[in-house]
Amino acid sequence: MIFEQLEKCDYEQLIFCQDKNSGLKAIIAIHDTTLGPALGGTRMWTYENEQQAIIDAIRLSRAMTYKAAASGLNLGGGKAVIIGDPNKDKSEELFRAFGRYIQGLNGRYITAEDVGTNEADMDLIHQETAFVTGVSPAFGSGGNPSPVTAYGVYRGMKAAALEAFGSDSLQGKTIAVQGVGNVAYHLCGYLHEEGANLIVTDINPAHVERAVEKYGAQAVGIDEIYSVNCDIFSPCALGGVINDETIPQLKAKVIAGSANNQLQENRHGDKIAELGLVYAPDYVINAGGLINVADELLGYNRERAMKKVETIYDTIHRVFKIAKRDQIPSYLAADRLAEERIASVKRSRNTFLLNERHLLNRGR
Numbered sequence: 001m002i003f004e005q006l007e008k009c010d011y012e013q014l015i016f017c018q019d020k021n022s023g024l025k026a027i028i029a030i031h032d033t034t035l036g037p038a039l040g041g042t043r044m045w046t047y048e049n050e051q052q053a054i055i056d057a058i059r060l061s062r063a064m065t066y067k068a069a070a071s072g073l074n075l076g077g078g079k080a081v082i083i084g085d086p087n088k089d090k091s092e093e094l095f096r097a098f099g100r101y102i103q104g105l106n107g108r109y110i111t112a113e114d115v116g117t118n119e120a121d122m123d124l125i126h127q128e129t130a131f132v133t134g135v136s137p138a139f140g141s142g143g144n145p146s147p148v149t150a151y152g153v154y155r156g157m158k159a160a161a162l163e164a165f166g167s168d169s170l171q172g173k174t175i176a177v178q179g180v181g182n183v184a185y186h187l188c189g190y191l192h193e194e195g196a197n198l199i200v201t202d203i204n205p206a207h208v209e210r211a212v213e214k215y216g217a218q219a220v221g222i223d224e225i226y227s228v229n230c231d232i233f234s235p236c237a238l239g240g241v242i243n244d245e246t247i248p249q250l251k252a253k254v255i256a257g258s259a260n261n262q263l264q265e266n267r268h269g270d271k272i273a274e275l276g277l278v279y280a281p282d283y284v285i286n287a288g289g290l291i292n293v294a295d296e297l298l299g300y301n302r303e304r305a306m307k308k309v310e311t312i313y314d315t316i317h318r319v320f321k322i323a324k325r326d327q328i329p330s331y332l333a334a335d336r337l338a339e340e341r342i343a344s345v346k347r348s349r350n351t352f353l354l355n356e357r358h359l360l361n362r363g364r
């Protein structure tokens, strides 16, 4: 059953990590390491059951392969999930135990923050392994990548606005933001600064209040967000929100947000394209955080990272061009961009290279 699932999208490895003392139950999924080590955040979430956690880990890890490839990074795709309540179940013991599992993979997987984890958690993992990014800036890192992800989403949203409205200005545009957590709070800052009108929702009332107070956003109920009158719908909470139930409710012309795996199924990407909606593919528009943490591997330079994040505007534009050229929905155009890069790197490695583990090295 599990191998069947892994084979479907050609996953490399699935690792189950258990530590009775700390209560750790984690899954690390490595999808593809053609381009380099698998880098992707660790999500901590109260999954309904183990199957849900496995599905989340593998779907998210595959998206990371595509995200890195489409962003021009030399990284593969991986992701981890910890089964637990981030408000109740965190401890030093748990994150250190998890860090030791990551260390055991010897660099095949590098972690960072995701929903439910933060910089302090990464610092604990860092006690046990160097294969972690997004740790405190005191360690020479870029810190929590969320504000940088937000900047990338802002840039990508402007490119999508250009496609839909003929201008990339967001001034006077009404933007409905679902989930105003780490990424979207900063995104709202950029949008407010440019003169956009914000409508927000969140299951956490404190997060809604923060956006209302700081950016004059209008708050709506969690189920209302799909049907509000707006120009842009920005999903910034969890995945699967573009589906049979929500598509008929949408009044927006553009979908552009930070959430991973926004389309419940690929056919929903086909449907929104048929309806003429402009969809900025999730893993292209939300690559800012990955670009930021990837820069840490070179010795972190904020200016260099932000310059690269700015190019998300051009990548989104390129995706729309491929979609038009090949007459396909934008989500497929993004896949094409990523897959072509992975295939071309594979081809470029056809020639033999002597490495330390090769037979020819024996006896040296």
Ligand SMILES: NC(=O)C1=CN([C@@H]2O[C@H](COP(=O)(O)OP(=O)(O)OC[C@H]3O[C@@H](n4cnc5c(N)ncnc54)[C@H](O)[C@@H]3O)[C@@H](O)[C@H]2O)C=CC1
Binding pocket: 113, 114, 115, 116, 145, 146, 147, 149, 178, 179, 180, 181, 182, 183, 184, 201, 202, 203, 204, 207, 222, 236, 237, 238, 239, 258, 259, 260, 286, 287, 289, 290
């Ligand atoms: N943090 C980062 O740098 C990156 C994040 N992402 C993705 O962006 C999304 C948001 O990430 P973060 O801001 O870091 O997470 P977060 O946990 O800080 O924010 C998510 C927000 O959504 C809210 N939420 C959850 N379910 C909801 C629902 N049904 N309706 C309304 N609100 C709901 C939560 O209360 C929270 O405020 C996630 O899907 C994440 O995987 C993607 C790339 C990078």
Ligand SMILES: CC(C)CC(=O)C(=O)O
Binding pocket: 039, 040, 041, 042, 067, 111, 112, 113, 114, 134, 145, 149, 260, 286, 287, 289, 290, 293
């Ligand atoms: C380091 C994270 C920002 C990368 C990640 O897990 C993601 O982009 O979803």
